[in-house]
Amino acid sequence: MTDGSRLGMSQNNHLSRRDVLFGTAAGTIGAATCTAAQAAPNGVEDVVDLTQRHAFYGVAEQAGIRTSPQRNVFYMTFDLTSAQRSDLQILLARWSGAIAQLMKGETIGQVEPTRANGVGFDTGEALDLGPASLTVTVGLGPRIFTDTYGLSHQRPALLRDLKRLPSDALEPRLTGGDLSLQACADDPEVAYHAVRDLARIAKDTGAAATRWTVMGFGRASAGKGETTPRNLLGFKDGTRNVMENADFDKFVWILDGPSWQRHGTYQIVRKIQMHIENWDTDRVSDQNKVIGRFKISGAPLTGTGEFDTPDFEKKDADGNFIIPLTAHIRLAAHENNGGIKILRRPYNYTDGINQVGLLDAGLLFIAYQNDPAHFEALQVKLGASDALNEYVSHIGSAIFFVPPAPQEGSYIAEGMFA
Amino acid sequence: MPLFNPIQSLIATTGLATLLALAAGAGAIAVAQDGSPAPVENGASQVKITLAGDNGGACILDHTSAKAGPITFAVTNKTATAIAEIELQSNNRILGEKENLAPGLPTVSFTLTLGGGTYQIYCPGAKQELQDFTVTGKAAAEPIGSTAEILASGTRGYANYVDGVVDAMVTAVNRLKVDIDAGDLAKAKADYPLARPFYERIESDVGGFVLPGFKATDNAGNLDYLIDMRASNLDEKVGWHGFHAIERDLFQNGRITDETRKQAAELQKNVDTLDSVVKSLTYKPEDLANGAADLLEEVQNTKITGEEEAFSHYDLVDFAGNVEGAQQAFAFLEPGMDKIDPELAKRVTGEFATVKALLDTYRDPRVSGGYKIYTAELKAADAAKLSKSIQTLQEPLSKIAEKVATIH
CATH class of the missing domain: 2.60.40.420 (Cupredoxins -  blue copper proteins)
Known part of the structure; x- marks a missing residue:
């Protein structure tokens, strides 16, 4: 990304990312409209507007799936700590009310209680930061739909644990969970605050405790009409993502079954560690072959523009496929997978430096699909043959059913308690 | 309106x-x-x-x-x-x-x-x-058995509890001092964990005492520092004192020296001072609630980290002491809380029971103090589990103070 070299046009209250992040916004709104320099290379203005907000309540899917990917994610899973059905209800209801507040950029309660012995409801660090396009998406893990909570009969038809996949190197401490929160925002502190305060509610109700978490930055996927961002391999990620309504209906949303599940979807999360220092010393021609695209343009090796359709049959003079048989984009392409597509909404992450002194980083891969078997089919193929496997390890994994958005006056998944 | x-x-x-x-x-x-x-x-x-x-x-x-x-x-x-x-x-x-x-x-x-x-x-x-x-209609007189009176009665009960704990500490510290004076290292090491839990039960009530003639910022007059300072909060100017100076000598240096004897005598004197001070203490209901919350913070900050007993690794003894002290403070508020917010009272009671049940799984009658040694391996394996059980108790417990607080 080239944020540093770009001064976004500021108009209609849109502050450029540079303005906002460098804290000069208030003083330069007027000036920026006059001196604003250049738009992004492709002509699309890529700005962050921290006053933007999304609606929590609705009649279809939850926000944070189709929503244009925000810049940052704070993702956390939880274990249920109560066997009481009512505790789970209270948690989902309190989370829903709180998320509605947070997505408006408001506190979830008092920050500084008037009583001296009071304890703040809201931890306060997001005061005055604005909604920052926050979305918090709630997922329900397989163990929710058991006799413990009287919910066996409500289990979404295709919800189950993922099968073991080739190249799985899963660490138990980064795997599973009974509930998930995916908080995305254009300000990392807003996303962090949301999950932090929702985790307090989980403890307060006694219903759930934190399990594993990833803080992600630099969205590694784009919404419709946006510039395709890059993952930590330096390549564009998500060029051929699900974008069109028809594809969302076909591949992402659950459109049958009980009404409380309709416009739900399955969230599959993989923590994919990237051995980026090895990758960085790989010659560029090999990197391009591993991915199947040119690094800067993002064009398939058989084309010249990012959105050119890859030609998987094309061979070079020596009779070799130009996009190698083990190239990532060939193995993942819908043309080579019976037409299957999944919605990818990944973020980059870093965990600092690992025990042997290497940069510890990777991709928090979050995918949405209406059948977990679709992801499995792709990953079986990628896990077995992808040239990229030399540079990545799948170290964390979880699956959740993401119910639709609640309507005002209701809460997430209220219908399953009926 | x-x-x-x-x-x-x-x-x-x-x-x-x-x-x-x-x-x-x-x-x-x-x-x-x-x-x-x-x-x-x-x-x-x-x-x-x-x-x-x-x-x-x-x-x-x-x-x-x-x-x-x-x-x-x-x-x-x-x-x-x-x-x-x-x-x-x-x-x-x-x-x-x-x-x-x-x-x-x-x-x-x-x-x-x-x-x-x-x-x-x-x-x-x-x-x-x-x-x-x-x-x-008719204004109700403050009836006998009102919530305020029940809470006030609880605070008096708690004051008795604190007195009893400090009395027991005096006895246990005296025993430790006798061992040290006799130069009996094995016996001193066995009696050390037996002297520890008392202070951990009530430390939130006595953290602020300053000896006469000292400023509040001078650790040399801070009774809590003199009794319970740890390597991690060592004030170089004031030096090592109290339980953990003795712990270091017994468990790290493995020797009883004149300095150890001097520390034991000083500890005994300071615990005696503490004993006389606590007898005059009175508490407000919110003091009990805030004190209980503070003890759980102690668990998170110094026991689960293994920082409290850095040389002897009797951290779980102290952990149990903190939890017992918090539970007692809450128990004296519980009759009043049952009137104000019975659901919260029930939840806190339940979470204390969960923590105690978890702690029971670490009991080991063969070890002096009654709990497993908190080794690096045990910490690596179990610290998160222990911390989570306390976290789940901390949130609801933290709400009690404002509910029982009375106006003054």
């Missing part, structure tokens, strides 16, 4: 109607409210409180007055995402309340017997947080 439009039904204000109402600046939420006292059913006045999200959130009473006697408040959160609890107060004292209110959850109710007078409905998070509620 704001005026409410009595025509529009509540249900009609959701969705589009809400938008229109807000756009018009009306903020209309409609509940019949004509100033009449609440109707009496089943021997209790019935007041309905509706929480709605319009205009920044509001708690709307269908009746703002009732006759003296039993009054049932039925609370329904329709759409107020900013409001999660409601209280009935009299002069800042909480008489009854409901928590965990969120849109979509069923109606909950609480019943109080109130004498004539003006009370307040408190809705933290609402645009207007306080509103009056009038009870007509």
Whole structure:
């Protein structure tokens, strides 16, 4: 990304990312409209507007799936700590009310209680930061739909644990969970605050405790009409993502079954560690072959523009496929997978430096699909043959059913308690 | 009190109607409210409180007055995402309340017997947080057995508990000193963990004592420092003192020296001082609640980390001491809390039981002090589990202080 070299046009209250992040916004709104320099290379203005907000309540899917990917994610899973059905209800209801507040950029309660012995409801660090396009998406893990909570009969038809996949190197401490929160925002502190305060509610109700978490930055996927961002391999990620309504209906949303599940979807999360220092010393021609695209343009090796359709049959003079048989984009392409597509909404992450002194980083891969078997089919193929496997390890994994958005006056998944 | 439009039904204000109402600046939420006292059913006045999200959130009473006697408040959160609890107060004292209110959850109710007078409905998070509620009829005298009296009685019981703990500490420290004076390393090492848990049970009550003639910032006069300083909060100017100086000599250096004997004598003297000081202490209900919360912070900060007993690794003994002290403080508040917020009281009681059950799995009668040694391996394997059990107790426990706090 080239944020540093770009001064976004500021108009209609849109502050450029540079303005906002460098804290000069208030003083330069007027000036920026006059001196604003250049738009992004492709002509699309890529700005962050921290006053933007999304609606929590609705009649279809939850926000944070189709929503244009925000810049940052704070993702956390939880274990249920109560066997009481009512505790789970209270948690989902309190989370829903709180998320509605947070997505408006408001506190979830008092920050500084008037009583001296009071304890703040809201931890306060997001005061005055604005909604920052926050979305918090709630997922329900397989163990929710058991006799413990009287919910066996409500289990979404295709919800189950993922099968073991080739190249799985899963660490138990980064795997599973009974509930998930995916908080995305254009300000990392807003996303962090949301999950932090929702985790307090989980403890307060006694219903759930934190399990594993990833803080992600630099969205590694784009919404419709946006510039395709890059993952930590330096390549564009998500060029051929699900974008069109028809594809969302076909591949992402659950459109049958009980009404409380309709416009739900399955969230599959993989923590994919990237051995980026090895990758960085790989010659560029090999990197391009591993991915199947040119690094800067993002064009398939058989084309010249990012959105050119890859030609998987094309061979070079020596009779070799130009996009190698083990190239990532060939193995993942819908043309080579019976037409299957999944919605990818990944973020980059870093965990600092690992025990042997290497940069510890990777991709928090979050995918949405209406059948977990679709992801499995792709990953079986990628896990077995992808040239990229030399540079990545799948170290964390979880699956959740993401119910639709609640309507005002209701809460997430209220219908399953009926 | 704001005026409410009595025509529009509540249900009609959701969705589009809400938008229109807000756009018009009306903020209309409609509940019949004509100033009449609440109707009496089943021997209790019935007041309905509706929480709605319009205009920044509001708690709307269908009746703002009732006759003296039993009054049932039925609370329904329709759409107020900013409001999660409601209280009935009299002069800042909480008489009854409901928590965990969120849109979509069923109606909950609480019943109080109130004498004539003006009370307040408190809705933290609402645009207007306080509103009056009038009870007509005979003002109730503060009855014997009122919540305030029950709480006050609890604080006296707790003061006795603290006295007893410090008396036991005096005995255990004397025994440790005898071992050290005799140069009996094995016996001193065995008696060290037996002397430890007492201070951990009550340290939140005695953390602030400064010996006469010292400034509050001078650790040389800080009784807590002199008794319980750790390597991690060592003040180089004041040096090593107390339990952990002795722990270092016994468990790291493996020797009893003249310096050890000097430390033991000083510890004994300071514990005696503590014993005389605590006898004069009185407590307010919120002191017990805040003290319990502080002890759990101690667990998180210094026991689960293995920092407290860095040389002997008897951290789980101290852990159990902190938990017992917190549980005792809460137990003395529980009869009052049962009146103010029985659900929260039950939850905290349940979480204490969970923590105790977890701690029981670490018991080892072969080890002096009664708990497993908190080795690096045990810490690596179990610290997260231990921490989570305390975290789940900390959140609800942290809410008690403001509920039992009395006005002064």
